[in-house]
Amino acid sequence: MTPSVATSADLDFERCYRALSSRDTRFDGQFFVAVRTTGIYCRPSCPAVTPHPENVDFVITAAAAQQGGFRACRRCLPDAVPGSPRWNLNSDLASRAMRLIGDGLVDRAGVDGLATALGYSSRQLNRVLTEELGAGPLALARANRATNARILIECTPMSMADIAFAAGFASVRQFNDTIREVFALSPTELRRRRGRHPVRRASDDHTPVRVSLKLSVRQPFSSAWLSWFLAAHVIEGLEDFRDGTYHRAIALPHGPAAVSVTLHDDHVIADIGQVDMHDLGTAVHRLRRMLDLDADIAAVDDALGADPQMRPLVANCPGIRVPGAVDPVEMLIRTMLGQQISLAAARTHGRRLVAALGEPLATPHGQVTHLFPTAAAIAERGSEVLTGPRRRVASIIDVARSVADGKVALHPGMPAAELKASLMALPGIGRWTADYVVMRVLGDPDVLLDTDLILRRRAEAIDIDLTDSQRWSPWRSYVSMHLWHDALRETEPLLRSARPFITTPSPPEPSPTEENP
Numbered sequence: 001m002t003p004s005v006a007t008s009a010d011l012d013f014e015r016c017y018r019a020l021s022s023r024d025t026r027f028d029g030q031f032f033v034a035v036r037t038t039g040i041y042c043r044p045s046c047p048a049v050t051p052h053p054e055n056v057d058f059v060i061t062a063a064a065a066q067q068g069g070f071r072a073c074r075r076c077l078p079d080a081v082p083g084s085p086r087w088n089l090n091s092d093l094a095s096r097a098m099r100l101i102g103d104g105l106v107d108r109a110g111v112d113g114l115a116t117a118l119g120y121s122s123r124q125l126n127r128v129l130t131e132e133l134g135a136g137p138l139a140l141a142r143a144n145r146a147t148n149a150r151i152l153i154e155c156t157p158m159s160m161a162d163i164a165f166a167a168g169f170a171s172v173r174q175f176n177d178t179i180r181e182v183f184a185l186s187p188t189e190l191r192r193r194r195g196r197h198p199v200r201r202a203s204d205d206h207t208p209v210r211v212s213l214k215l216s217v218r219q220p221f222s223s224a225w226l227s228w229f230l231a232a233h234v235i236e237g238l239e240d241f242r243d244g245t246y247h248r249a250i251a252l253p254h255g256p257a258a259v260s261v262t263l264h265d266d267h268v269i270a271d272i273g274q275v276d277m278h279d280l281g282t283a284v285h286r287l288r289r290m291l292d293l294d295a296d297i298a299a300v301d302d303a304l305g306a307d308p309q310m311r312p313l314v315a316n317c318p319g320i321r322v323p324g325a326v327d328p329v330e331m332l333i334r335t336m337l338g339q340q341i342s343l344a345a346a347r348t349h350g351r352r353l354v355a356a357l358g359e360p361l362a363t364p365h366g367q368v369t370h371l372f373p374t375a376a377a378i379a380e381r382g383s384e385v386l387t388g389p390r391r392r393v394a395s396i397i398d399v400a401r402s403v404a405d406g407k408v409a410l411h412p413g414m415p416a417a418e419l420k421a422s423l424m425a426l427p428g429i430g431r432w433t434a435d436y437v438v439m440r441v442l443g444d445p446d447v448l449l450d451t452d453l454i455l456r457r458r459a460e461a462i463d464i465d466l467t468d469s470q471r472w473s474p475w476r477s478y479v480s481m482h483l484w485h486d487a488l489r490e491t492e493p494l495l496r497s498a499r500p501f502i503t504t505p506s507p508p509e510p511s512p513t514e515e516n517p
Contacts, residue, residue: 003039005068007057008134016058019044026218026298029081031058034065041065046076060084061098063143064134071184074193079147079182082216083288085296088443089474091415093118094132097125098140099443100413104282106141107168108253117413145169146182148281153179153191155211158277160187166277210273211280215288218297220319223263225485226291228495229323232343235334235350238358240367249361249371250286250326252279258365261287268293274363289412289443292321300445300475304482307471309464313482317495320485322477328410328441329403330372332423335433336396341388349386353378356385375403395428402426416444439477448476455480458487 007013011031019027027044034041037055041062042048059065062072062079072078087098097118100106105114114137115122126136133140149167152158158166164175179187231241239248245262257275261268268291272283288294297319305314325331337353338346357377358370379401386393402408408422416438423434432451439447449455450466459466464483472479489495 003069
């Protein structure tokens with residue numbers, strides 16, 4: 001039976017075919033090419049001979065191609081490309097669902113759990129995703145599991161049975177069938193073809209192991225900006241930055257892990273240790289979001305570079321990224337800790353909070369010894385640790401209590417307007433804090449932090465009118481980053497250079513101006 005799938009309704013066939021004909025890497029991950037005559041699906045930059053237009057269709061997700069009976073190309077490995085930027089660019093139901101599916105929510109809580117998080121019925125969710133993405137939540141999660149399984153097969157010596165359950169499959173048979181269907185190879189053949197990397201062997205699927213992965217990055221990529229940002233915000237005990245590598249502890253669904261990321265100009269090396277292998281896909285997903293690796297950065301730079309006022313800033317730092325968050329609650333508390341004080345002072349408060357209330361790691365990872373405290377721990381004992389103005393301390397504790405009690409939802413699948421409104425309804429949170437959390441937790445690319453004092457001053461100094469910002473939409477978050485970078489590089493020589501790594505923290509970043517202290 002010949003595989004069959006229709007071109008997605010919101011993809012322009014002629015534009016996609018031009019990208020395929022030119023093997024344009026900018027579109028890898030943004031759509032996939034299903035070739036009916038071969039029964040395979042590829043990334044747009046696949047080096048194979050370009051198929052005739054009458055033999056191809058274009059789909060938004062790999063799951064749609066797989067559901068149509070197509071297998072992944074062995075030559076271009078379409079599941080190894082950066083993720084689609086549309087999941088952050090849009091705030092529709094399909095985009096929000098994809099953020100949570102990538103985080104592994106369907107594997108942990110099923111379709112009902114995903115539907116509940118998004119505020120829809122399972123039936124509505126399945127209908128919308130099938131119409132817009134060409135596959136329902138189960139098929140989308142299956143494609144995600146297949147990618148996670150391929151990573152484990154190629155990067156660890158774990159047994160196939162262990163990999164099956166670690167990747168989220170319900171049985172070894174389901175795992176074997178899926179790998180054969182997606183890659184046209186048995187799991188053993190896939191491992192033999194790609195080789196393996198030396199890692200500590202797991203005795204069962206819950207035994208923590210260490211995995212080193214090379215994460216793909218869209219070009220251009222400003223590793224210097226992200227390196228500075230990570231180094232400058234380090235909270236001792238939770239994080240460390242030395243010799244060009246960022247280390248931190250993260251809480252994952254099946255337990256904590258210690259991660260290290262080293263940023264290069266064309267890729268990122270992620271070392272994930274002490275991790276329950278059920279959480280590997282979730283950990284990779286969160287690291288990619290933290291580093292904004294899936295941004296359509298070429299489109300960002302082209303759009304902003306077309307503005308005469310922004311062109312010099314883009315030229316000074318092409319490929320700038322908007323850092324995301326590995327933990328929404330942590331990001332909210334850290335942002336509130338930093339209100340109206342210097343970055344150095346915020347780091348001091350964070351260090352005390354982590355040391356007193358954070359859960360210690362069973363095995364410290366160098367200078368990384370604790371997780372960030374949970375909302376419940378801060379609500380219960382925050383008054384013993386937090387110092388400063390009483391109203392600010394009370395606000396942090398009240399917010400932590402609201403999160404711990406489930407009165408405030410805080411996850412990447414929320415609509416931006418809903419998250420911002422719910423945050424601003426809480427005591428002690430003004431527009432800057434709400435905007436900053438929305439930008440980093442949701443990966444929203446269109447947030448202009450125009451109430452930030454230093455950002456505003458920099459815009460005035462170089463004669464940029466922040467009240468006329470619609471011309472930069474939907475990339476206003478990147479305008480915020482460019483203005484910060486431009487202000488900081490005058491006092492931070494390393495940001496001005498092309499060096500990829502920064503090993504010493506620079507002066508404090510601009511402090512927010514809160515309108516609802």
